Amino acid sequence: MQKILVPVDGSDSSERALDRASELAVALKAKLIFLYVANVNQLAVNSCLSAELLEAMNKAGDVILTHAEERVSESIETERVLETGSPASAIVDVAEECEADMIIMGSRGLGLVKGVLLGSVSQYVVENAKCAVMVVK
Numbered sequence: 180m181q182k183i184l185v186p187v188d189g190s191d192s193s194e195r196a197l198d199r200a201s202e203l204a205v206a207l208k209a210k211l212i213f214l215y216v217a218n219v220n221q222l223a224v225n226s227c228l229s230a231e232l233l234e235a236m237n238k239a240g241d242v243i244l245t246h247a248e249e250r251v252s253e254s255i256e257t258e259r260v261l262e263t264g265s266p267a268s269a270i271v272d273v274a275e276e277c278e279a280d281m282i283i284m285g286s287r288g289l290g291l292v293k294g295v296l297l298g299s300v301s302q303y304v305v306e307n308a309k310c311a312v313m314v315v316k
């Protein structure tokens with residue numbers, strides 16, 4: 180177990196996933212790759228605001244990724260990736276590209292629907308990733 184991909188969106192569930200990832204990375208001497216995906220699908224592509232919205236989402240991503248680096252143990256080697264697109268498929272693609280041995284993510288994110296165990300992103304990743312996936316409640 181050398182590389183663990185940790186998709187982060189700033190949600191409570193993603194924070195708990197970060198803590199589990201930190202513990203495992205220390206124990207296994209593994210590297211953590213943090214990933215934030217700016218979801219441009221939510222934006223009206225033809226809107227005059229789309230460039231500004233994308234820039235704002237990238238800035239939010241920078242804050243979330245910096246927070247992730249600061250939250251985990253200092254002894255862990257880390258890398259950060261900021262992608263644009265659909266979070267679900269981008270997480271699966273990045274896991275393959277960086278040859279991650281495992282993905283550790285939250286069960287839910289910032290979505291407003293309550294009472295369902297898995298969000299659409301965690302559900303898609305569990306179903307489609309080629310590597311092991313740990314979903315943290």
Ligand SMILES: Nc1ncnc2c1ncn2[C@@H]1O[C@H](COP(=O)(O)OP(=O)(O)OP(=O)(O)O)[C@@H](O)[C@H]1O
Nearest residue numbers: 186187193216284285287288289290298299300301
């Ligand atoms: N934009 C993103 N970038 C990186 N990781 C993400 C992103 N969105 C979600 N994740 C990861 O997926 C986990 C589950 O979030 P998900 O989006 O599936 O739940 P939700 O927001 O409650 O549901 P939905 O998005 O379907 O309304 C998060 O804890 C986080 O680890």
Ligand SMILES: [Mg+2]
Nearest residue numbers: 288289290298
């Ligand atoms: Mg979500």
